């Protein structure tokens with residue numbers, strides 16, 4: 065089996081290497097036509113046109129978003145259903161400073177190689193385009209609400225990085241807008257007639273500062289006042305704050321959000337004002353599946369990825385975590401830039417069409433293709449991944 069495994073993986077890598085010039089053209093096109101979240105019309109078109117030409121059956125607008133898509137290839141009937149997810153949104157005012165232009169072509173490279181090389185076992189492969197990762201209400205979370213991804217057994221992704229690694233955690237997050245309403249009055253002539261929503265927000269922020277002292281270490285609470293009134297001599301009738309609360313554990317975070325709400329209640333009570341909450345985004349934490357991460361990292365070593373490193377200690381929030389909360393998944397980050405260089409920087413942007421970026425895209429395609437082979441051809445590995453996911457998720461819900 066080891067020899068057969070080696071041979072298949074070598075074949076997959078060879079096919080991907082052959083398609084490198086075309087994949088580079090695709091990524092360069094997306095790089096030079098940057099489109100922000102939910103407006104990625106050209107990127108979605110070039111990727112879906114290419115997939116359709118390769119014999120995938122393409123569904124546009126998958127998960128209720130016009131620039132999302134799903135391209136399916138079925139080999140035989142039954143078998144695992146593996147999703148290869150890709151983003152293609154750029155940063156507002158900056159272009160592709162997070163290297164999302166590499167993802168679609170990389171997943172296409174992997175998918176084409178699997179379709180050509182992995183023929184003897186049944187499986188379904190879905191290349192899924194997921195818009196608007198950089199937007200506060202990440203596209204994948206919206207697609208999930210609309211029923212997407214639920215058919216998958218495993219979800220895989222790639223992302224550019226400063227090291228080659230997989231994450232073992234990401235933060236669940238809740239973001240909302242709080243609008244307090246009070247009573248407007250002249251601040252000098254009739255302060256007794258006024259009820260200040262700005263003061264309500266200031267009291268709420270003080271309450272949140274004290275709350276920080278009585279929550280678990282991993283909790284983050286941050287906010288801004290986006291509207292505190294217009295002129296100094298008028299008590300405003302409206303004040304608005306944006307709040308975000310995070311933790312590495314969704315179920316614990318839900319408890320913290322309830323406590324935040326009680327602080328908002330208290331601030332309204334103290335100031336004789338009222339308030340309303342508008343939810344902007346709800347992200348889940350990643351449920352890490354270490355056996356899947358290990359498969360990816362073994363294949364990264366086999367593909368000779370550069371700068372192989374242990375998982376990152378600090379991570380933010382991502383909409384892919386919401387997918388990973390319901391389906392076992394993992395994202396391989398592949399190094400294309402010097403270690404320590406932060407995403408969303410000029411350096412990332414400048415390197416977007418470099419040889420290193422093209423190489424990372426190809427390495428990631430190889431890693432993903434070989435991992436799909438591992439999952440569809442070796443049933444024990446597939447079962448191990450599914451079982452570990454169920455176990456870890458049960459544990460996290462007990463906190």
Ligand SMILES: [Zn+2]
Nearest residue numbers: 162163164223
């Ligand atoms: Zn990104």
